[in-house]
Amino acid sequence: MRISDVARLAGVSARTIRHYHRLGILPEPARTAGDYRDYEIADLVRVMHIHYLSTAGVPLRSVPRFLENGAEGSEVTAEISVLSEAIAERIEQLERQRERLAALAERAASGQTIEPLPAEIRHTLDMCIAEVDGDAGLVRYLERERELFELLAISAPGSFPESLVTTYRRIGRDPQARASYLDLIARYRELENRPPSAVRVKIDALVEELCRDETLRELIVGESVDDVGDAGPSAADLVPDPAQREVIERVLDRLSGEGR
Template sequence: MRISDVARLAGVSARTIRHYHRLGILPEPARTAGDYRDYEIADLVRVMHIHYLSTAGIPLRSVPRFLDSGAESSEVTAEINVLSEALAERIEQLERQRERLAALAERAEAGQSIEPLPAEVRHALDMCIAEVEDDAGLVRYLKRERELFELLAISVPDSFPEAIVAEYRRIGRDAEARAAYLDLLTRFRDLENRAPSVVMPEIDALVGDLCRHESLRSLIVGASVDDGGDAGPSAEDLVSDPAQREVIERVLDRLSGDRR
């Protein structure tokens, strides 16, 4: 048989058969006087075996162990199990991707943004930014807040904290809540680049107000002992300014003490 005949009967391409030859998993057959490969039935059977194993997920480099005698059955079984586990993980990953695509399709169909950040959070932050557009420093802080929540949304796309969504929904609808949030954030911003010892009264006052503002607190401080949040990096992880870190650490310490 010519290579085209083997390819047709085995359901593969001639190029695939030549690839098997190059890898050394299909021995080269004898050639005719005209220098054509002359395949036997045994060659066709091996091609079909290789193709069968390959489509089952066996890497081509491993095929000889499955086809040739002498391989330990325990080794073959172990390799199959490893491949099966890897395939199961891949299937789970594809399922998650399919679910995310379905969710994105729903949002697009409803005319919503397909970015990972919940629409309520994005809308409220956009409103806040519009209200303080003349304060470049505060706008920068609000944009950083949005970036942090985008990071959280990307890190946990299927479980963005509902408490945060609910609070930003309230901020977007309630002017007083929005004003309280902007006031706390402004006071937190104003601590930047100032020595904690110099602004200790401001720190004390802000810590007290944050502890009283249960709903707004996590928007400034980040994940707290209240919710056991560990889904992503908190403000404590990402804020390097000493005075601001003093606020975060003291709020978390006080809340932790209240729970004990």
């Protein structure tokens, strides 16, 4: 048989068969007087075996071990187990991708922007930025808040804390809650570049207020680095200023203690 015959019968291309030859997993057949490869039935069976294993997910480099009569069953079984686990992980990844696409399709169908950040949070932050447009420093902090929530939304797609969405929805609808929120951001900004010891009274006051006010407290809880996963940024990455970081860490510690 010519290579074209083997390719047709095995359901592969002649190029694939030549690739098998180059890898050494398919021995070269004898050649005719005209220097054409002369394949036999055994060669066709070998090609079909290789193709069968390859389409099952077995790497071509492992094919000889699977085909050898003397191959250790335990070795082959172990490799099959590893390959199966890799396929299972891939299936999970594809399922997550399908869920994200479904969420994006839902947002698009409802006229929302195609992004992971919930529309309620972006809308409320846009409102707040518009209200303090004359204060560049405060605008910068509000934009940073949006960036942090975008990080959370991207790191934990489909599991954005509903409590945060509820809190920002309330801030967007309630002018008094919005005023309290903007006051919090302004006071939090005042801690920047100040040694914690120099602003101890302000830190203490912010911690007490945040722990007491459920709406404001939820904002700090939402910035917990635990929400962005073990491989996510650290507290120092998200909040590099020592005084500001102390506020968040103390609130989280206090709330953690209350939950025990």
